[in-house]
Amino acid sequence: MRMIDPHIHMQSRTTDDYRLMAAAGIAAVCEPAFWPGADRQYPESHLDYFNILTTFEPARAAKRGIRHYVFLGVNPKESENIPLAEKVLARIGPYLERPTVLGIGEIGLNKNTPNEIEMLKRQLRMAAERKVLCVIHTPHAAEKLRGTQLIADVIREVDPPRHLCVIDHCTRATIDIARATGCWTGMTIYPGKCAPEEAAGIIREYGPERMLLNSSADWEDSDPLAVVVTVGTMREMHMDDSLIEKVVWHNPIAFLGQNPKFVI
Numbered sequence: 154m155r156m157i158d159p160h161i162h163m164q165s166r167t168t169d170d171y172r173l174m175a176a177a178g179i180a181a182v183c184e185p186a187f188w189p190g191a192d193r194q195y196p197e198s199h200l201d202y203f204n205i206l207t208t209f210e211p212a213r214a215a216k217r218g219i220r221h222y223v224f225l226g227v228n229p230k231e232s233e234n235i236p237l238a239e240k241v242l243a244r245i246g247p248y249l250e251r252p253t254v255l256g257i258g259e260i261g262l263n264k265n266t267p268n269e270i271e272m273l274k275r276q277l278r279m280a281a282e283r284k285v286l287c288v289i290h291t292p293h294a295a296e297k298l299r300g301t302q303l304i305a306d307v308i309r310e311v312d313p314p315r316h317l318c319v320i321d322h323c324t325r326a327t328i329d330i331a332r333a334t335g336c337w338t339g340m341t342i343y344p345g346k347c348a349p350e351e352a353a354g355i356i357r358e359y360g361p362e363r364m365l366l367n368s369s370a371d372w373e374d375s376d377p378l379a380v381v382v383t384v385g386t387m388r389e390m391h392m393d394d395s396l397i398e399k400v401v402w403h404n405p406i407a408f409l410g411q412n413p414k415f416v417i
């Protein structure tokens with residue numbers, strides 16, 4: 154089965170991972186800009202990262218037969234430093250014009266602070282004004298339920314086109330709040346986020362419309378083949394192949410393909 158992983162941090166992965174993903178059927182990936190492990194100290198550090206994500210990384214992926222697209226923005230963790238984030242956003246424009254950039258992300262909340270909420274609103278407005286796609290990260294563990302509710306409130310206030318936004322890292326506990334916004338919803342198969350059985354169960358219960366599956370694999374314990382593993386889980390649960398293919402292939406094409414830069 155052909156698959157797309159719409160949220161994965163390949164900068165943190167090896168070239169062998171690309172080879173395994175290609176062999177397993179993953180034809181394209183999307184990489185949202187995220188936190189490198191320590192807060193960046195200079196706006197130029199973000200800009201250099203945007204440059205790497207839009208030059209070196211798509212070339213590295215293409216050599217192994219995978220198409221690579223990106224979302225650029227200031228991640229929730231680093232949104233806490235508003236003066237620095239403002240300097241990045243003042244200079245992000247030309248990077249967003251690059252040929253593999255599909256939109257803004259990942260933005261969202263981490264600890265649900267006022268500064269994070271402010272930068273989420275600003276970047277959501279920026280995406281809406283530009284009519285580009287937007288990937289919204291919901292917080293981890295203890296902060297997740299409250300954070301998802303706050304994100305839903307921000308979406309109602311800013312009122313972006315819902316069909317261009319995905320609320321990501323949804324779980325059983327947050328899926329109703331995320332679905333009620335009208336946005337796309339993503340489930341991340343990652344230790345501590347969502348297990349394959351949990352994601353499969355949610356898809357079976359809610360149906361495949363506006364549903365995306367991703368690995369969010371990065372430098373922590375995570376699996377760049379998590380989407381592939383979950384396809385196996387759904388088959389073991391006797392879910393129909395056409396439903397599975399919709400979630401891992403046709404849905405990401407429908408969502409990402411809203412930006413004409415996305416070609417598969």
Ligand SMILES: [Zn+2]
Nearest residue numbers: 185187259369
């Ligand atoms: Zn991510």
